[in-house]
Each structure stands twice: as C-alpha cells, then as structure tokens.
Amino acid sequence: MTELLLQTIVNATYAASYLALVAVGLVLIFGVMGIINFAHGEFYMLGAYCVVALYADLELPFLLSVAAGLVFVGLVGIATERTLFRPMRDNPLGGLVVSIGLLLILQSLATLGFGVRMEHIPPPSQAVLTLREGVGIPVQRLNVIFAAVLLLGALWLFLHRTRWGFALRASAQDPEAAALQGISMGQASRIAVGIGAALAGVAGALTAPLVRTFPYMGHSVIIAAFIVIIVGGVGSLEGAVLAAVVYAFVHTFVTTFVDGVIADIVGLLLMLAVLIVRPTGLFGSRDRG
Amino acid sequence: MLLEVRAASVSYKMVRALHRITMEVPAGGIVTIIGANGAGKTTALRAISGLVPLAEGEIVFEGERISGLAPERIAALGIGHVPEGRRVFPDLTVEENLSTGAFLRRDASAVRSDFEAVYSRFPRLAERRRQYARTLSGGEQQMLAIGRALMLRPRMLLLDEPSMGLAPVIVEEIARIIRDISGTGVPVLLVEQNAEMALELADYAYVLETGSVALSGVADELHGDDHVRRAYLGA
Incomplete structure (x- = not known):
C-alpha cells in the first residue's frame, strides 16, 4: 500500500509538471492580451510533432528535437500574436473566435502532414530510477519534472528580475499605465505569446514519447489547463502552478484508486467548488483591467 | 514654447469631448487646466500622451509633431504622465x-541615483520599498505615481488631479512637491478640480468649459476674476 501511495505521488508530480508548463503560458497570454487562447492545446501538439518529425523520423538527438520544439512553437506563437491576436487585444469574443479558428487550422495541418493515426515514438530512454522497493520513476518522466522546474524557475527570474519582466507584469496589471512608462504593448504581447507558446511546445515535445501523440491530443490537456487556471485564479502565475499541482494530485489519485472517468468528473467538481467558494480562484485577487 | 496644442478636437463615439482647444x-513653470467634472481636462492630457486620438488639430512638443504617435513613443520624448486615479x-x-x-532609461548608474533622489524626496516610499503598491494609502500611491513619472527624467510632467480623494494635509504636501519639482526645472502641466490649489501653484491657467477653452490668463489674475471666483472658487 505504501508503495502504491508513493508511486502515485511520483506519477502526480510528473503530471503536475507538464500541466503547469501549459497552464502558465495560458495565463501569461491572457494576462497581457486579455485573450483566452483556445489553441494552446494545439501549441502543445505542435511541440509533440516536432519530436515526431525530428527525433522519430529523422533520428536526430532527442534533446535537440525538444529544443527545436521550444523554438519552433515559440516562433509560431510570435506569428500568431502579430497576425491574429494583436487585432483582437482586449476583445474576448474576437480572441475566442480567432483562437478556435487557429485550433482547427493547426489540427488540420498536423493531419495533412502526419495523418490521424497515433505516432509511434521510440522512448529515448528505457531506464527506470528505483526510489525504493516497488517505487520507481522512468528517467523520461524525471526529465519532464526537471525541465518544468528549470523552465518555470527561469520564467520567474525573467518576470521578477529583468526589465522586460517588469514590463510584462505591469502591462498585465494596467496596459494603459504601462504605455505611459514607454512600454510598447505590441512588444509586450509578442514576448508574452512567444514565451507562452514556447512553454506549451516544450511540454508537448518532452511528453511526446510518454503520451498518445496524434493531431487531437491538445483536447485533453487544454481542458485540464482551463480547470487549472480557473482554480488558480485567472491571471495568477503562482496560482496556476499551485493549481496544476493540486489538480494533478487529485486527478492521479482518483485515477489510480477509483477510475479515470471519475477522475475527470472530480476535476470538474473541484473547479465548480472553487468557483462557488472563491470565484476569483485560489490566488486571484482582482479582475484583469 | 515647449508644448503647443493647436485647435485640437477629440471625440468619443459621437460626442465631442474637446472642441478646437489651443494651449x-x-x-x-506651472500651467494649470481647471474646470468642472467632464469639462475635458483629463481628455486634454490623454490627447497629449497619445492615449486618445485627435479628430482634428495637432500637438507639437519641442517643435516636433507628436499627435498621432503611440503613447510609448511620446513617453520616450520625455513627457511624463501621472494619470488620474494614480494608476500605480x-x-x-x-x-x-x-x-x-x-x-x-539605459543609464544604469544615473537610474540608481534617481532611485535615491525619489526616496529622499518621498521618505515614506523608502520605508515601504518592498511593499506591494496596493497596500499603500492614497497619498502614498500618489507619491509613488509621481515618483514613477520622475524616474523617466521627464522634460515635462503632466499631472492629472493629484489632490483627488486626499486629506487636506496630504494635499498641502502634494502641492509642496509639485512646486519643488517645478523648481528643479521640470515644466508642469497640472489638471485640477481643486481650483484654489491649482491657481495658487500655477503661473498660467486655462479654464475648460464643456470641451472648450472658456478663459485663460495669468493665474493670479484669474484668481481675481469674477466668473472664476463664482464658478470655481465658491466665492
């Protein structure tokens, strides 16, 4: 029993890691642009397909493929901001429409390029680190946890220690006052969407060998990410990370000890409960703008 | 002239907020714009900073046309704006x-000395430097908003209703600060509902009524003007 409990904690930590990467990007984009990116799951999917194309098909090193996924999806994010999101800034309905359109386009492109069947990706490492008798973690999953801690730490340092980090936070809190300080909203938006997309892309790339990789894989992760940002408080990065941990633990534990479908229901109930008890989310203190 | 507003109009939807104002x-020194609520005082400052577009006319700063530029470009020219409601x-x-x-700013060492200058001007901000701005009192937030604008090393400062919602003692302190800033050579354009304070501080004044300049003149003279006394000074 203790083994199962510990093993579930390990599994939940892994789930929290990639979920946090996806959710934080969603929060960043919403904070600066006022747009909820429904295509965020597809950014995740694109990252996974970078690994399919470069690592599985071209047999390039896995780490290089993951880095390429981060850069490529980041660039897709920058292009998306310039062409689709910028005209819709602070227009939630317009942002909804263009991001759903983008979602369909990206899914279709992935289907055109790779087909709808699930991709087989040979695992880069089969090694399992044994923590104690009966409790182990595949090195591949451990890498996801390390990468998430590293990237989220780097993001925190960027936001709290650098000039553009301050600018991004200021823009999210009061875009007009930020513009009066000489901060370009266009530039702030570009950085926010670029980073947000890159984080989703790297999450997809890292988990590609561990999950089912197919053009519609974004669905499951975007629903979880939406629950996470609502529970954490829309607009709060710290809240998103904490809520990712809470959600992943609840979901993984219920899946392990009860059932996967029940776990999805419990996840939604968790969101409902938070909305009833604390409508601004655990960390949300204010509405945006 | 440092700043010239030439026959500038601003419309919100179909409503004209400013009608061909020239200032x-x-x-x-200190120039003030006084007037009732909704007379267009805030709109005038927002137009200068590029937050609202002009429907006609132009705004010229140091001989260069700035109307039509994005707010961040106008800030880069050295116009510091302390917005209404502080907006920290x-x-x-x-x-x-x-x-x-x-x-x-790119001059890191000068920025460091400006931090110290702001903290010595506003010792209460120095005590609270690690606190979130939302935990400050109204007066402290006003000081922070002014300090933030000073960090730009502005060539000109726009102040929008700095006395709003503050206790009389604090208003006096803010007035002293504005005089101080002007004394260091930074020209100030002050928008105020508190006409008494504004006319006392300013060298020159414009009176806005329903989006037009109704009256302008040397502040001391306007202070004695019958219409101004009745309409804005409660005399």
Missing part, C-alpha cells in the same frame, strides 16, 4: 513600480 506650455501597478512593489518608470 501652450512654456519651458518652465497594484501587484508590483514600490521599487518595481519605480523601475517601470525607468523602463526607457
């Missing part, structure tokens, strides 16, 4: 708020 700010960044600390004011 000038010289390279030193609530979830940034005092120090971080001041840092955003220095966003455009």
Whole structure:
C-alpha cells in the first residue's frame, strides 16, 4: 500500500509538471492580451510533432528535437500574436473566435502532414530510477519534472528580475499605465505569446514519447489547463502552478484508486467548488483591467 | 514654447469631448487646466500622451509633431504622465513600480541615483520599498505615481488631479512637491478640480468649459476674476 501511495505521488508530480508548463503560458497570454487562447492545446501538439518529425523520423538527438520544439512553437506563437491576436487585444469574443479558428487550422495541418493515426515514438530512454522497493520513476518522466522546474524557475527570474519582466507584469496589471512608462504593448504581447507558446511546445515535445501523440491530443490537456487556471485564479502565475499541482494530485489519485472517468468528473467538481467558494480562484485577487 | 496644442478636437463615439482647444506650455513653470467634472481636462492630457486620438488639430512638443504617435513613443520624448486615479501597478512593489518608470532609461548608474533622489524626496516610499503598491494609502500611491513619472527624467510632467480623494494635509504636501519639482526645472502641466490649489501653484491657467477653452490668463489674475471666483472658487 505504501508503495502504491508513493508511486502515485511520483506519477502526480510528473503530471503536475507538464500541466503547469501549459497552464502558465495560458495565463501569461491572457494576462497581457486579455485573450483566452483556445489553441494552446494545439501549441502543445505542435511541440509533440516536432519530436515526431525530428527525433522519430529523422533520428536526430532527442534533446535537440525538444529544443527545436521550444523554438519552433515559440516562433509560431510570435506569428500568431502579430497576425491574429494583436487585432483582437482586449476583445474576448474576437480572441475566442480567432483562437478556435487557429485550433482547427493547426489540427488540420498536423493531419495533412502526419495523418490521424497515433505516432509511434521510440522512448529515448528505457531506464527506470528505483526510489525504493516497488517505487520507481522512468528517467523520461524525471526529465519532464526537471525541465518544468528549470523552465518555470527561469520564467520567474525573467518576470521578477529583468526589465522586460517588469514590463510584462505591469502591462498585465494596467496596459494603459504601462504605455505611459514607454512600454510598447505590441512588444509586450509578442514576448508574452512567444514565451507562452514556447512553454506549451516544450511540454508537448518532452511528453511526446510518454503520451498518445496524434493531431487531437491538445483536447485533453487544454481542458485540464482551463480547470487549472480557473482554480488558480485567472491571471495568477503562482496560482496556476499551485493549481496544476493540486489538480494533478487529485486527478492521479482518483485515477489510480477509483477510475479515470471519475477522475475527470472530480476535476470538474473541484473547479465548480472553487468557483462557488472563491470565484476569483485560489490566488486571484482582482479582475484583469 | 515647449508644448503647443493647436485647435485640437477629440471625440468619443459621437460626442465631442474637446472642441478646437489651443494651449501652450512654456519651458518652465506651472500651467494649470481647471474646470468642472467632464469639462475635458483629463481628455486634454490623454490627447497629449497619445492615449486618445485627435479628430482634428495637432500637438507639437519641442517643435516636433507628436499627435498621432503611440503613447510609448511620446513617453520616450520625455513627457511624463501621472494619470488620474494614480494608476500605480497594484501587484508590483514600490521599487518595481519605480523601475517601470525607468523602463526607457539605459543609464544604469544615473537610474540608481534617481532611485535615491525619489526616496529622499518621498521618505515614506523608502520605508515601504518592498511593499506591494496596493497596500499603500492614497497619498502614498500618489507619491509613488509621481515618483514613477520622475524616474523617466521627464522634460515635462503632466499631472492629472493629484489632490483627488486626499486629506487636506496630504494635499498641502502634494502641492509642496509639485512646486519643488517645478523648481528643479521640470515644466508642469497640472489638471485640477481643486481650483484654489491649482491657481495658487500655477503661473498660467486655462479654464475648460464643456470641451472648450472658456478663459485663460495669468493665474493670479484669474484668481481675481469674477466668473472664476463664482464658478470655481465658491466665492
């Protein structure tokens, strides 16, 4: 029993890691642009397909493929901001429409390029680190946890220690006052969407060998990410990370000890409960703008 | 003239907020815009900073046309704007708020000395430098908003209703600060509902009524003007 409990904690930590990467990007984009990116799951999917194309098909090193996924999806994010999101800034309905359109386009492109069947990706490492008798973690999953801690730490340092980090936070809190300080909203938006997309892309790339990789894989992760940002408080990065941990633990534990479908229901109930008890989310203190 | 507003009009939807106003700010001293609520005072400052577009006319700063430029470009020319309602960044600390004011500055060592200058001008901000701006009192937030604008090393400062919602003692302190800033050679364009305070501080004044300049003149003279006394000074 203790083994199962510990093993579930390990599994939940892994789930929290990639979920946090996806959710934080969603929060960043919403904070600066006022747009909820429904295509965020597809950014995740694109990252996974970078690994399919470069690592599985071209047999390039896995780490290089993951880095390429981060850069490529980041660039897709920058292009998306310039062409689709910028005209819709602070227009939630317009942002909804263009991001759903983008979602369909990206899914279709992935289907055109790779087909709808699930991709087989040979695992880069089969090694399992044994923590104690009966409790182990595949090195591949451990890498996801390390990468998430590293990237989220780097993001925190960027936001709290650098000039553009301050600018991004200021823009999210009061875009007009930020513009009066000489901060370009266009530039702030570009950085926010670029980073947000890159984080989703790297999450997809890292988990590609561990999950089912197919053009519609974004669905499951975007629903979880939406629950996470609502529970954490829309607009709060710290809240998103904490809520990712809470959600992943609840979901993984219920899946392990009860059932996967029940776990999805419990996840939604968790969101409902938070909305009833604390409508601004655990960390949300204010509405945006 | 440092700043010239030439026959500028601003419309919101179909409503005309400013109608062909013309005003000038010289390279030193304090100019004030007084008027009732909704007369267009805030709109005038927002137009100068590029936050609202002009429907006609133009705004010229140091001989260069600035109407039509984005707000961040106008800030880069050295126009500091302390907006109505202070608009400090609530979830940034005092120090971080001041840092955003220095966003455009590249001279790190001068920025450091400006931090110290702001802290010595506003000792209460120095005590609270690690606190979030939302935890400050109204007066402290006003000081932070002014300090943030000073971090730009502005060539001109726009102040929108700095006395709003503050206790009389604090209003006096803010008035002293404005005089101080002007004394260091930064020209100030002050928008105020508190006409008494504004006319006392300013060298020159414009009176806005329903979007038009109704009256302008040397502040001391307007202070004695019958219409101004009745309409704005409660005499």
